[in-house]
Amino acid sequence: MPDPISSPQNPRIKNLLRLQQKSSERRAQGLTIVEGLRELTIARAAGVEVPTVFVCPELLPRAQQLELRQVLEANTEWFEVSKAVFEKVAYREGSDGVLALAKPPLRRLPELNLPANPLLLVLEAVEKPGNLGAVLRTADAAQADAVIVCDPRTDLFNPNAIRSSIGCVFTVPVVATTREELLGWCRQHGIRTYAAALSPAAQPYTSFDYRGPTALLMGTEADGLTPELIAACDHTIIIPMRGYIDSLNVSTATAVLAFEAVRQRDVAATRN
Structure with missing residues (x-):
């Protein structure tokens, strides 16, 4: 040595x-x-x-x-x-x-090996490694099939993202792509897209069925999803707030949505 x-x-x-x-x-x-x-x-x-x-x-x-x-x-x-x-x-x-x-295991979107009924977590323009890491921990805990980042402002394997994810950046496939490629790929694979946004048209997240191929899309804490991405998604959803604030931080909101999808899928599996 x-x-x-x-x-x-x-x-x-x-x-x-x-x-x-x-x-x-x-x-x-x-x-x-x-x-x-x-x-x-x-x-x-x-x-x-x-x-x-x-x-x-x-x-x-x-x-x-x-x-x-x-x-x-x-x-x-x-x-x-x-x-x-x-x-x-x-x-x-x-x-x-x-x-x-x-x-780091760098992947492209077409290289994802997904099951027939995937659950995907999508972040647009994430810029804080800590937020990315927290979402990756949620993805691991919920056993999401991939985390997809559209137009990232930080590299996916930033050391601080690895730290905040406690290594979960390695347990869940994570891919960087563009908004256009993501939308085309989701349409090609029959994946329904749900944009989480503060929008008058948004409906409570509990109103939807996430048991099929699902992508849950989250924006930045400062600006949310871009209007173009919201308009291109199949549905716009919202987590109703009962207090003074109008939103949760992105990692907490992602966890709420992801585990609602998991709950629905678990109930369906039990019934079958």
Whole structure:
């Protein structure tokens, strides 16, 4: 094993920082950063390739180091780093001492392998990695078949999205596409589209049947869905608000809609 890395000027450490800070570097190198033993274990269980791992022995106990080695590939490079250096590259407080380079599973919309009756969560122009990560956790919990992001303003495998999703970005297929491609693809596959929007024409979300092929579309917290996308969808739905505010944050609203679809499908399955 190489000597522990103790200088922040080490070329590998400097590259880590570039990958953290610049989506252009992540795209150019075909890599992202996964921090945390739990997240890395989830990524490996999903078949994600991890070429390099950095471990701080002062933060990760020996037993957990052995646990980590068991989930890594035999050819994964392993580097130990000092606590001072690790604290420089870690992007969250209270890190457990594991940080890795991973090759994200980039997919295109036509490559999605969906069941006959898919449940899809769609985000338009998402720009906050934390919101994307929270929706991915919902998608995993609801066992949605994919998360599709139209015209994203953040890359899907932003390290902060991975962190906030607790690794669920690897457990649910996630795809970036355009509004036009999404709509055409949904029509081609007979998928009904439901736009969540503050619109006079919107009807309560409980008024609809989500047991068939379904795509639930959510916009940004600041602006919502674009008028063009709302107009192109089959239905416009709303979560009725009983208090002073007129909407929920996007991750909470997505969870409400997704689990209503799950509830309906579970009831149908029980009856059958």
